[in-house]
Amino acid sequence: MANSNITSGAQTADHELVAVSANGEIAAFNQERLSFSEKAHRFFHKHPIAAPAIVLLVTLVAFSIIIGDRFLHPFNMSLILQQVTIIGILGIAQTLIILTAGIDLSVGAIMVLTSVLMGRMAIEVGLPDFAALAIGLIAGAITGLINGTLVTRFKLPPFIVTLGTWNIFFALNLWYSRSETIRSQEIDAVAPLLHWTGTTIDFFGARLTYGSLMMIALFVLVWYALKWTAWGKHVYATGDDPVAAQLAGIRTDRVLLSIYILAGVICALGAWALIGRIGSISPQAGMTANLDSITAVVIGGCSLFGGRGSIFGTLIGALIVGVFRNGLALAGVDVLWQEFTVGLLIIVAVGVDQWIRKA
Amino acid sequence: MNKNTNSRQKTPVLEGRGLVKRYGHVTALDHADFELMPGEILAVIGDNGAGKSSLIKALSGALTPDEGEILLDGKPVHFKSPMEARTQGIETVYQNLAVSPSLDIADNLFLGRERLRPGILGSLFRMLDRKGMHDFARNKLSELGLLTIQNINQSVETLSGGQRQGVAVARAAAFGKHVVIMDEPTAALGVKESRRVLNLIQDVRSKGLPVVLISHNMPHVFEVADRIHIHRLGKRIAVIRPNTHSMSEAVAIMTGAMDPNEHESGAFAAA
Numbered sequence: 001m002a003n004s005n006i007t008s009g010a011q012t013a014d015h016e017l018v019a020v021s022a023n024g025e026i027a028a029f030n031q032e033r034l035s036f037s038e039k040a041h042r043f044f045h046k047h048p049i050a051a052p053a054i055v056l057l058v059t060l061v062a063f064s065i066i067i068g069d070r071f072l073h074p075f076n077m078s079l080i081l082q083q084v085t086i087i088g089i090l091g092i093a094q095t096l097i098i099l100t101a102g103i104d105l106s107v108g109a110i111m112v113l114t115s116v117l118m119g120r121m122a123i124e125v126g127l128p129d130f131a132a133l134a135i136g137l138i139a140g141a142i143t144g145l146i147n148g149t150l151v152t153r154f155k156l157p158p159f160i161v162t163l164g165t166w167n168i169f170f171a172l173n174l175w176y177s178r179s180e181t182i183r184s185q186e187i188d189a190v191a192p193l194l195h196w197t198g199t200t201i202d203f204f205g206a207r208l209t210y211g212s213l214m215m216i217a218l219f220v221l222v223w224y225a226l227k228w229t230a231w232g233k234h235v236y237a238t239g240d241d242p243v244a245a246q247l248a249g250i251r252t253d254r255v256l257l258s259i260y261i262l263a264g265v266i267c268a269l270g271a272w273a274l275i276g277r278i279g280s281i282s283p284q285a286g287m288t289a290n291l292d293s294i295t296a297v298v299i300g301g302c303s304l305f306g307g308r309g310s311i312f313g314t315l316i317g318a319l320i321v322g323v324f325r326n327g328l329a330l331a332g333v334d335v336l337w338q339e340f341t342v343g344l345l346i347i348v349a350v351g352v353d354q355w356i357r358k359a
Numbered sequence: 360m361n362k363n364t365n366s367r368q369k370t371p372v373l374e375g376r377g378l379v380k381r382y383g384h385v386t387a388l389d390h391a392d393f394e395l396m397p398g399e400i401l402a403v404i405g406d407n408g409a410g411k412s413s414l415i416k417a418l419s420g421a422l423t424p425d426e427g428e429i430l431l432d433g434k435p436v437h438f439k440s441p442m443e444a445r446t447q448g449i450e451t452v453y454q455n456l457a458v459s460p461s462l463d464i465a466d467n468l469f470l471g472r473e474r475l476r477p478g479i480l481g482s483l484f485r486m487l488d489r490k491g492m493h494d495f496a497r498n499k500l501s502e503l504g505l506l507t508i509q510n511i512n513q514s515v516e517t518l519s520g521g522q523r524q525g526v527a528v529a530r531a532a533a534f535g536k537h538v539v540i541m542d543e544p545t546a547a548l549g550v551k552e553s554r555r556v557l558n559l560i561q562d563v564r565s566k567g568l569p570v571v572l573i574s575h576n577m578p579h580v581f582e583v584a585d586r587i588h589i590h591r592l593g594k595r596i597a598v599i600r601p602n603t604h605s606m607s608e609a610v611a612i613m614t615g616a617m618d619p620n621e622h623e624s625g626a627f628a629a630a
Contacts, residue, residue: 249441250471308462
């Protein structure tokens with residue numbers, strides 16, 4: 001048998017001795033020197049909310065210079081908040097799903113379906129308004145359960161699952177509502193609770209609705225859950241690297257299922273806010289809500305590849321879109337340029353995200 | 360380390376007896392035996408497809424063997440998931456590291472076993488004890504000589520490969536009560552980073568934790584291992600010691616070019 005010249009036993013090979021004697025610093029955890037762009041990169045990497053926050057600030061300053069007091073007036077500011085309420089709430093649901101590297105195209109359809117369900121339960125079936133609301137929320141959870149089961153049990157891609165359920169939920173919505181709108185007066189008469197989210201309170205010239213306050217409360221709640229609970233860490237880990245998360249003992253399927261169910265419930269809360277905002281219940285409402293929610297999430301700096309992003313980024317993303325639309329409208333710019341600007345923002349936001357993701 | 364004392368009389372910390380795992384017509388484990396003694400570094404070597412991974416997966420709970428039994432401290436155990444093995448104190452450092460790049464070092468250390476704040480904050484609001492976990496992480500990393508890390512809050516993706524491996528090893532050393540299993544811990548690392556990890560492995564042993572080291576790197580195996588388990592065709596065919604066999608002999612046994620019984624000294628072939 002080969003009598004090799006490699007000695008057996010505890011001897012370090014020659015090539016290693018050379019490396020070791022050089023200096024032992026490479027694997028040590030020392031602070032390296034960084035250029036400005038590296039520092040900026042690391043800063044944005046560590047604080048995903050920073051980039052959208054800067055954009056929002058710059059936008060606010062720019063419009064206040066161009067338009068002036070009319071824009072900065074508390075009433076106009078609170079109007080923007082009201083205008084972003086629906087997209088903000090759906091954006092929370094969308095953020096949770098995008099954090100797990102999924103996407104939910106059905107959020108808008110869930111919202112409309114559950115709003116119709118709440119309305120008809122109260123008006124046609126004659127249930128008390130709180131029961132109608134509760135049924136709507138449960139229905140939201142069930143739609144989320146359907147999406148989540150298809151994703152976790154049948155291992156279908158979230159994009160395909162929610163593309164399918166978007167159409168299914170929307171068709172169910174048209175069938176169940178018989179394409180009829182429930183008028184605001186009818187709701188006021190028998191189910192005032194459904195209009196509660198539209199109640200306004202005046203606050204130093206600003207006009208806030210309970211719906212907008214509910215949106216802010218939801219953001220704070222979900223922020224807490226993501227930042228301060230083990231569940232939140234598991235959501236990030238699942239989106240970041242599901243295999244690593246599983247090896248660390250996380251039951252990623254359960255995490256995903258919980259995310260989809262929660263997203264469904266949040267969409268149903270969005271339905272409640274929607275009824276308060278527009279007064280009536282229309283099966284045609286919120287047609288573009290699903291794509292608008294994705295826009296808010298993306299502009300808010302959440303990575304579509306999962307595991308990276310902050311929930312308040314989505315609020316800022318929704319506000320950026322709201323501020324642009326409001327400011328351009330006040331400046332008398334044609335609506336089509338609002339769409340144009342939002343499109344531009346999306347592409348820039350994703351471009352920035354790609355740069356930030358480069359480790 | 361006293362490598363040659365009467366370790367054979369002691370109860371193995373972790374033992375596999377007659378493990379069998381079949382995938383259709385392929386037999387990955389063919390009545391494989393395995394013994395890990397207290398306080399030792401046992402290397403497991405074998406050619407690709409010899410069944411090393413299946414053996415390690417069976418021992419770490421990632422795979423349930425069709426036949427045979429696994430004993431921890433002499434008592435039979437049945438792991439249904441890696442989590443069950445972990446709760447018994449068997450920690451595994453996987454080849455792909457199993458760290459979450461976007462989470463910070465402390466989050467990764469505690470991933471899947473987070474600590475909650477005492478009192479109502481923890482029980483009702485499920486609030487994490489982030490300060491406690493960070494302090495623990497800082498202590499563990501400094502114990503392993505890794506604490507030149509400036510910021511324990513930095514995300515793992517900002518670390519180099521060796522540093523990430525350090526985090527993974529720290530996690531195993533911190534929570535492993537019984538056994539630490541390392542699957543190719545130096546495969547993706549440079550020369551100096553490998554050196555660092557080899558030192559870490561020896562540190563873990565010096566704390567009294569036995570280590571199972573799976574590696575293709577013969578110099579590394581011969582440097583740190585007390586005993587070397589050679590796997591071939593789904594079973595253990597020999598256990599040798601670095602001071603009785605050369606690397607070439609180990610490779611020859613592993614590839615079937617040499618009968619383990621040929622060698623006059625030391626090696627005992629598995630029955």
